[in-house]
Amino acid sequence: MKLKLSALAILLSAATIAMAQDSLTIRKIYDEALVNGKSYENLRYLCKNIGARLSGSPNAQKAVEWSKKLMESYGFDHVFLQEVMVPHWVRGSKEEAYIIDGKNKIPVPVAALGMSVATPKDGLTADIIEVHSLKQLDTLGEAGIKGKIVFFNRPFDARYIETLRAYGTAGDQRNMGPAAAAKYGAVGVIVRSLTESLDNYPHTGATRYDPTGNNIPAAAISTIAANELSNLLKQKSGSIKFSFKQSSYHLPDTLSYNVVGELIGTENPNKFITVGGHLDSWDLAEGAHDDGTGVMGALEAVRLLKVLGYKPKNTIRVVFFINEENGDKGGLKYAELAAANKEQHIAAIETDLGGFTPRGFGFTGLSSEQLQNLTPWKKLFEPYGSDHLVAGGGGSDIGPLKEKSPGIILIGLSPDSQRYFDVHHSANDVFENVNKRELELGAASMSALIYLIDQHGFN
Numbered sequence: 001m002k003l004k005l006s007a008l009a010i011l012l013s014a015a016t017i018a019m020a021q022d023s024l025t026i027r028k029i030y031d032e033a034l035v036n037g038k039s040y041e042n043l044r045y046l047c048k049n050i051g052a053r054l055s056g057s058p059n060a061q062k063a064v065e066w067s068k069k070l071m072e073s074y075g076f077d078h079v080f081l082q083e084v085m086v087p088h089w090v091r092g093s094k095e096e097a098y099i100i101d102g103k104n105k106i107p108v109p110v111a112a113l114g115m116s117v118a119t120p121k122d123g124l125t126a127d128i129i130e131v132h133s134l135k136q137l138d139t140l141g142e143a144g145i146k147g148k149i150v151f152f153n154r155p156f157d158a159r160y161i162e163t164l165r166a167y168g169t170a171g172d173q174r175n176m177g178p179a180a181a182a183k184y185g186a187v188g189v190i191v192r193s194l195t196e197s198l199d200n201y202p203h204t205g206a207t208r209y210d211p212t213g214n215n216i217p218a219a220a221i222s223t224i225a226a227n228e229l230s231n232l233l234k235q236k237s238g239s240i241k242f243s244f245k246q247s248s249y250h251l252p253d254t255l256s257y258n259v260v261g262e263l264i265g266t267e268n269p270n271k272f273i274t275v276g277g278h279l280d281s282w283d284l285a286e287g288a289h290d291d292g293t294g295v296m297g298a299l300e301a302v303r304l305l306k307v308l309g310y311k312p313k314n315t316i317r318v319v320f321f322i323n324e325e326n327g328d329k330g331g332l333k334y335a336e337l338a339a340a341n342k343e344q345h346i347a348a349i350e351t352d353l354g355g356f357t358p359r360g361f362g363f364t365g366l367s368s369e370q371l372q373n374l375t376p377w378k379k380l381f382e383p384y385g386s387d388h389l390v391a392g393g394g395g396s397d398i399g400p401l402k403e404k405s406p407g408i409i410l411i412g413l414s415p416d417s418q419r420y421f422d423v424h425h426s427a428n429d430v431f432e433n434v435n436k437r438e439l440e441l442g443a444a445s446m447s448a449l450i451y452l453i454d455q456h457g458f459n
Contacts, residue, residue, distance in 0.1 A: 273345075
């Protein structure tokens with residue numbers, strides 16, 4: 001009995017020592033990030049010196065070249081590019097739109113949805129009909145829709161505390177609305193911006209056409225203008241028209257790149273822990289929160305380990321994925337190459353929800369028992385406010401790894417979400433709307449998690 005108790009005491013003592021060592025290392029990570037962090041100034045350069053980075057654009061290529069040099073300057077063991085063919089969509093001239101109320105022509109702000117076709121050269125004017133769901137199109141049918149512009153006006157459901165859920169329940173209007181409306185003979189689509197904010201900034205984002213269907217022009221309208229349009233339609237049913245003009249167009253797919261930097265593992269060089277975000281952005285602003293904070297935070301997470309002299313057991317990778325916004329080609333290519341090279345990915349962390357105060361992480365692929373085993377990690381993150389470790393997480397760039405790398409754990413950084421959709425996909429997504437300390441805390445949180453996974457795994 002005494003021997004059993006002695007062995008238990010040794011195990012508990014070893015666990016206590018390991019916990020203390022982990023706590024000390026994590027404290028050093030946060031200190032370095034908050035005192036000597038590079039993420040904020042790197043983000044400033046990306047936003048102000050390069051700017052918007054839509055896939056296929058000259059700025060996207062500039063961002064690739066600058067990012068590779070930046071990783072090389074940090075002395076990573078290996079920095080390289082992965083070739084990716086990406087779509088090349090161009091917005092063209094600034095859009096124009098009007099609510100036409102008899103002789104009264106009211107200008108309203110709109111922005112072409114990503115991948116949308118153009119209107120006729122002189123614009124498109126037609127009767128407009130308001131709907132709140134794709135199902136409502138089926139009820140109206142061709143008799144109610146043909147020859148009209150369809151106005152999707154379902155707002156965010158404000159009851160969701162996690163605003164990403166509200167975005168998810170409203171997003172089908174933008175993603176699939178134009179293709180669905182075209183089936184019933186609509187000539188155009190206007191979609192309420194996917195944001196809780198009441199503002200006059202239209203929020204763009206990709207739409208998906210039916211490859212065998214009729215492609216009709218589609219644009220986002222600001223929430224203030226959407227309310228104005230809706231009110232007029234209620235007051236003057238049948239007498240309101242809408243007019244908009246956009247000149248967007250497609251060019252042939254073009255060559256671009258994922259940017260990858262590595263710290264080679266000392267014990268398991270072909271086992272990988274990946275952290276990343278997407279380098280491309282929409283073209284209305286600087287792509288600061290979406291996803292400049294993501295790529296600069298992910299890079300900082302790995303830089304922090306390097307500057308502290310940490311020697312990882314497994315290879316740690318930072319990946320700047322290309323073409324998340326309108327194609328997901330970068331994430332698909334990364335997973336394809338990982339499988340072809342027989343790489344074993346232990347975990348992948350994605351950061352694509354803005355650079356706001358980190359609250360924790362969501363995990364996909366852990367059993368309930370494994371998730372329970374993360375309780376000691378919660379205590380380590382508790383002093384920094386990033387201790388919300390829950391089931392369910394990942395992202396569109398790392399998602400393809402699930403099929404290609406069996407057993408991988410997909411992880412999403414979970415920042416406070418209340419302000420993200422104020423700026424998301426809009427002209428408001430600029431460097432000035434990023435808080436330096438929040439960005440640094442997010443980078444440190446990811447760095448600490450990478451360290452814990454590398455040291456202990458998930459068992």
